[in-house]
Amino acid sequence: MRDKIKSLSKDTLIYGTSTVIQRFLAFILVPLYTNIFSPSEFGIQANLFAYIAILNVFFSIGFESGYFKFASTLEIGDKKDNFSLPYFSIFINSFILSAVLFIFPVNLAPLFQLAPERAPILLRYSALILFFDAAVLIPFAYLRLRRRAKVFGTLKVLSITINVSLNILFLLVFRWGIEAIFLANAIASGVTFIIFLPLIFKNLTFRFNKQLYKEILKFSIPLIPAGIGANLVQVIDRPILRYLTNEQTVGIYQANYRMGILMMLFCSIYEFAWRPFFLQTAKEPNAKQIFSKIMTLFIFAACVLFLFFSFYIENIVKIPLPFKGYLLGKAYWSGLYIVPIVLAGYLFYGIYINLMAGIYIEKKTKYLPLITGIGAAMNIIVNFALIPKFGITGAAYATLFSYLAMMIGIYMITKKFYKVDYEFSKIYLIFFSTIATFIIYSFTAGTFLHEWYFKILYIVLFFVLIFAFKIITLNDIKSLRGIKKPAKQIVPDEL
Known part of the structure; x- marks a missing residue:
């Protein structure tokens, strides 16, 4: 099993390096846009790119x-x-x-x-x-x-x-x-x-x-409505927010939503390596055991990222730029409080990505429209219900709830034809440790314990909980080191 996990880790590292560079370069545009454009102008481009994302599904079919x-x-x-x-x-x-x-x-x-x-x-x-x-x-x-x-x-x-x-x-x-x-x-x-x-x-x-x-x-063909649903979950909040409020609100929401890019980046890196990996590992006798262990390790890594960026996002966006302004334009700081919600939503999406293995392995893509349809419906309903009262907070929660609904939906369906015995006791303890750490951190808001150097202690507390109760062991961490080059089942051609 360790060799297989190393194989995934190796691919993830290769794709990850290039994807990190891509996302970092793209992230450079956020301070550029938010220090040049007003929230209203930024909202126009954010809304149109949301429509482009939806149309991508109709183009790829x-x-x-x-x-x-x-x-x-x-x-x-x-x-x-x-x-x-x-x-x-x-x-x-x-x-x-x-x-x-x-x-x-x-x-x-x-x-x-x-x-x-x-x-x-x-x-x-x-x-x-x-x-x-x-x-x-x-x-x-x-x-x-x-x-x-x-x-x-x-x-x-x-x-x-x-x-x-x-x-x-x-x-x-x-x-x-x-x-x-x-x-x-x-x-x-x-x-x-x-x-x-x-x-x-x-x-x-x-x-x-x-x-x-x-x-x-x-x-x-079943993937078309599934893709529409998945993209609606990701971007439909912008057009709805524009319909219910104005372009300025969309701009502030979009800029702060983009601050969750680091969790999205982690999921994107992982997905690039995960899909070919599970398709080529599916015939291994211990494939399900491998998938179970990978799920636990993924959730652990995602929770570490959630805590780190939730704690430090205010420090990060206020980094001054050499030419003028800040990493995030000052006009957009009023929406920073939605970032932990966005991070949590992407965490659930990452779990959803893991659970998709059974759908593809067993050729049950016919269920994807139902699953993503549930997510899209949840997103639309919650957006219309919460935005009039809570503004961009409602839009952020709509995305979180929709990813949560998709995660639960795909698990309930997939376990009927491709049951994987996930390490639920460990997963629950990881989430409990994450929530407990976040609550302790939240109670210190407005005090000296919220200074950047104290925030490190909260993350250390999380690791103490994880390793003290042996939720994750050092052997689990070592299994992620891509030491051995993975075997290639398909011989690459020259470009």
Whole structure:
């Protein structure tokens, strides 16, 4: 079991390094935006990017996951068949949808809560972003499946570097408005697509494997409503918040929500390595035992991050910048109190990611629309119920409750056909220790015990509770050290 956990840890480290760099570079944009734009202007771009996130599902039509499923085993067709069918499907679909956005921006402006005079340029840039991002989904999946983590990471970092550099150029040098954010993103996505062209052409075939296409459709179509639900959970709060309040409130909410990026980053790093890992480990005789131990270790790591960033977020955002302002613009500090709620929501989402293994291993993706639908419904209902009374706090709790509902839902369904005996006693004790530490910390608010150097003691207290009761042992920690290079079940091709 230890070798398998080391294998996941090795992949996580490789993907993690590049993803940390990507997210760090992207995070640079938060102080840039919040020190340049007013909350109202920042709210406009936040709201439109929320719509872009929802539309991504309609552009990808679930075929990225279909590619992972069938290309990982080559049950039907060869490597080129499994690459070409999902690639052409996404490409053609994306071209049509992008053309509609490009041709009819003014007509579509009300759907995106945009003023008609701003719609043409913003929606056309958005169409380009959506098209290019969809066109590289399968190539990036190809690299992940073949564990080409270094190439994958390099291209991701290059794309975000171009994006950040152009943002700095357009905003600080040219002094353009929020349109520059979308233009920079579109150019970066376009460059990534061009770089991938040799790999794309190398793996394309114009053969049509009817049986493979039917199986990919059967697997992928249920993922469309599931993807819509998952994305609604992540971003629907912005449009609802805009509908019930104003762009300024959306801007403050978005900026502070982004402060939870560090927990999201942890989950993203983990998911990149987790999906190919569990698909390739599923046939191991002790696979379920491995998954159980990994769940415990994941929750422990996530709770450590939750406590650290909940305690230190005020210190972090008030770090002064060399040019002017702070890590988070002062106009946005009024929303810092929602950050622990956002962190907790992403923690539940991370557990949900772990629980997805059974769904994919047993090909039960038909349940995903139900699970994510529950999460989306919970999000929408709680947003409309709480935002009028509690503002951005209500929106943050809506996201937390929706991820919690999805976590419970996927566990209740998955255990019926892929039961894993998780270490619930240890998991409960980890959560108890986390909550107890957070409550003790909260009671000291407004006192000298809230100084940054005392906050370290609260985190030490958490570790004392964990190790004193042997919830996590040193052997558990050592098993995460990626000492041995994982065996490759799929031999990578040259890029």
